[in-house]
Amino acid sequence: MYVAVKGGEAAIEAAHKLLAKERRGDASVLELTTDQIREQLSLAVNRVMSEGSLYDPDLAALAIKQARGDLIEAIFLARAYRTTLPRFGYSEPANTSAMAIRRRISATYKDLPGGQVLGPTFDYTHRLLDPSLAGEGNFPAVEKTETGDAEVSPHVAALLNNEGLIEENLPQNPDADVSDLTRGALEFPADRDLRLQALARGDEGFLLALGYSTQLGFGRTHPFAGEIRMGEVEVSFVPEELGFEVPLGEVTLTECEMVTQFAGSADAAPQFTRGYGLVFGHSERKAMAMALVDRSLRTAEFGEDVVAPAQDAEFVLSHADNIQATGFVEHLKLPHYVDFQAELVLLRQLRAEWEAERGKTDGASPKEAAE
Amino acid sequence: MSSAPVYNFAYLDEQTKRMIRRAILKAIAVPGYQVPFASREMPMPYGWGTGGVQLTASILGAGDVLKVIDQGADDTTNAVSIRKFFEKTAGVETTSLTGDATIIQTRHRIPEEPLTADQILVYQVPIPEPLRFLEPRETETRQMHALQDYGLMHVKLYEDISRHGHIATTYAYPVKVEARYVMDPSPIPKFDNPKMDMCSALQLFGAGREQRIYALPPYTQVTSLDFEDHPFERTKFEKPCGLCGATGVYLDEIVTDDQGGRLFVCSDTDYCEGRRGHETDGGVL
Amino acid sequence: MKPPAISPAFHDVSRQSQAVFRAIMQAMAQPGRTGLLDTGFETPAPLAPGAAAILLTLADFETPLWLDATLSASPATTDYLRFHTGASLVSDPQSAAFALIADAERAPPLTAFSQGTPDYPDRSTTLVFQVGSLDGQDWRLAGPGIKGETVFGVSPLPAGFMQQLQENNACAPLGVDVLFASQTRIAAIPRSTRIMEAR
Secondary structure (H helix, E strand, O other): OOOOOHHHHHHHHHHHHHHHHHHOOOOOOOOOHHHHHHHHHHHHHHHHHHHOOOHHHHHHHHHHHOOOOHHHHHHHHHHHHHOOOOOOOOOOOOOOOHHHHEEEOOOOOOOOOOOOEOOOOOOOOOOOOHHHHHOOOOOOOOOOOOOOOOOOOOOOOHHHHHOEEEOOOOOOOOOOOOOOOOOOOOOOOOOOHHHHHHHHHHOOHHHHHHHHHHHOOOOOOOOEEEEEEEEEEEEEEOOOOOOOOEEEEEEEEEEEEEEEEEEEEEOOOOOOEEEEEEEOOHHHHHHHHHHHHHHHHHHHHHOOOOHHHHHHHHHHHHHOOOHHHHHHHHHHHHHHHHHHHHHHHHHHHHHHHHHHHHOOOOOOOOOOOOO | OOOOOOOOOEEEEHHHHHHHHHOOOOOOOOOOOOEEOOOOOOOOOOOHHHHHHHHHHHHOOOEEEEEEEOOOOOOOOHHHHHHHHOOOOOOOOEEOHHHHHHHOOOOOOOOOOOOOOOEEEEEEOOOEEEEEOOOOOHHHHHHHHHHHOOHHHHHHHHHHHHHHOOOOOEEEEOOEEEEOOOOOOOOEEEHHHHHOOOOOEEEEEEEOOOOOEEEEEEOOOOOOEEOEEEOOOOOOOOOOOOOOOOOOOOOEEEOOOOOOOOOEEEEHHHHHHHHHHOOOOOEOO | OOOOOOOOOOHHHHHHEEEHHHHHHHHHHHHOOEEEEEOOOOOOOOOHHHHHHHHHOOOHHHHEEEEEEEHHHHHHHHHHHHHHHHHOOOOOOOHOOOOEEEEEHHHHHHHHHHHOOOOOOOOOOOEEEEEOOOOOOOOOOOOOOOOOEEEEOOOOOOHHHHHHHHHHHHHHOOOOEOOOEOEEEEEEEOOEEEEOOOO
């Protein structure tokens, strides 16, 4: 006796309950607060803010908790919320030269105005598990260092620019509105502003792998980390009715400028070129990978041949969004009975025809494809 | 912490609806052409019907009666989930009866019962570009559509014939609309293709992840691609439905045991239940 | 001097714009068939409620709007449309997403407006004509959306308009789509429609 499958609704409800229970885990263990996540898993919060394109540490922390630590799921929650928010307009460009720097390093100059500021970095930690963190972690008191809040830290690229050694970084179309792929369909060819937006929202792992591939010869650009800086930047907005800038607050940003070689052409003297990365929060790996890929995607601009995946804007931009990617990969979980049935019918038919054909030739030499 | 969010009727904000509505009108005016639109992130994953959901949300009114099917069935989990979404965000009446619905959102099937001029069929589309598997680049395929250069598609279909003796595409079988655009009918089985031709209902197609909307107005010519010596053939089933006895319908294959036991039943559950007089909830044989 | 108050439009934007959109969509999907528009509001002359309802439903800050001489000469009309839609008014018909024509008899040729491109035929102007009557029987229409043939006619219109529509159709998928709005009703002829003289 066959009973047709029913009860999708009940199954979904039961699944939601199980999910909530799993999220909580062992109830005898204290529940995590979103404050704890925001303060102690801050790099996860930063990643959710940057790829979720929503600067809100509290909501990012909530999303991480709700997603049971699955960061792509948390990014999805942030995005789905963000898309419902009313749009008031676009902020003024953030001035990263005026950043209140917490970290700033250059791999191209030993010392430079503003100095090197190591800041809170994993870079020179020895990756040894620290058993003391398993309990209540101790943390050292931090003394405020001398180095200047007041001191100006010009961009390394600006220093090179003084000598004309590096390309100017002018907007492609200064008069055009800035592109926004959250308000228009992605179109090719994509200008650099649109590409940078897509990269800033793009998946860290995907960009990391692509950036890595350019270092190993798939579209090599000979990069130097001209500068990486992280700190707080003021964001301001010009309301239409006021007509002047109003500060909205501060955001933490990580910025990376890669300096890469360009041999020059008939029209342009040899000079350094730039790859740029800018992301919310302290997200250094992402900013660096973004800068490498940005430079790679400028291949055509410099009259170079597109020979590697990281240079192919259509390939990179179409696949960088982890929310699109995870949705489409995971949609394979949805039922496909109908298409599968269509394939079954065809396959059985093809096999029957093949058997019949083989029977006819009495098992002699394998028959070529049917007529 | 931000305050609890309040959502608009049918979830989407009015500006988003306007943008989608404009795209729908263009899609209707140029049947079979894929109109780019600024697809929004929806609270369900890309690839799970976000295009169809955005279309439905943009056309839906308080007086509509909504039916949602996946694989022909109203009770598949994703159909349930989408139906609940609209019950919650728009408070509209829903139904499983094809004849009672004013809007039917579907994934992978066209109902067996012929649609009427008062109905709108909304398809969820994963990959709207029929040429995508032959040419991965959007820049190239856009050119091909502009120039009506569909040679690549014909070569592919002909290669099928020379290898297998017939065209080996069984679902998402490409169609030509009003002798102009080659269009992907979404992954419906080719069995359903003839239902699109001169259909009385308006058919809308939404691909959220791919940011495309396209349409077939009622009474639009839709031809499945074929060759004179190898005409399009509809998939045929040898047996009638094991539950209602219907023939000439699309069937699901149910594995009943591990001894090779198979049961073939209607994929359109409402149609099957209708024939059995809606007397049972579970469909017992 | 105090500027005159702008009269209100939809009182329930979500519900009314949905109803008007469905009427527009049905009109576009079934060329030559007329439908009712929700027009329970007043508009400043010479802007008629039917045409206004269409623009209130479709136009916003993303859609440049072109107005004919009659409408753009009326500050009450331009203020009303600017305020309620947020659309920027443009003088170049080629850059318009929507064009609104009150003086139908003196409308510029359809080819004055954006026709779209072979890559993006959707990037063409949608024209809205304010007309008196949608009950004419001058034309036979055929094509997508029409079962067999249907009879349709609009007045007033410029001389030779049928020929313009025929040429517009001959260029499809390029070309413009035309909406006709009377005080309370709507009908459409998209570029896909074939037009012939009525028998």
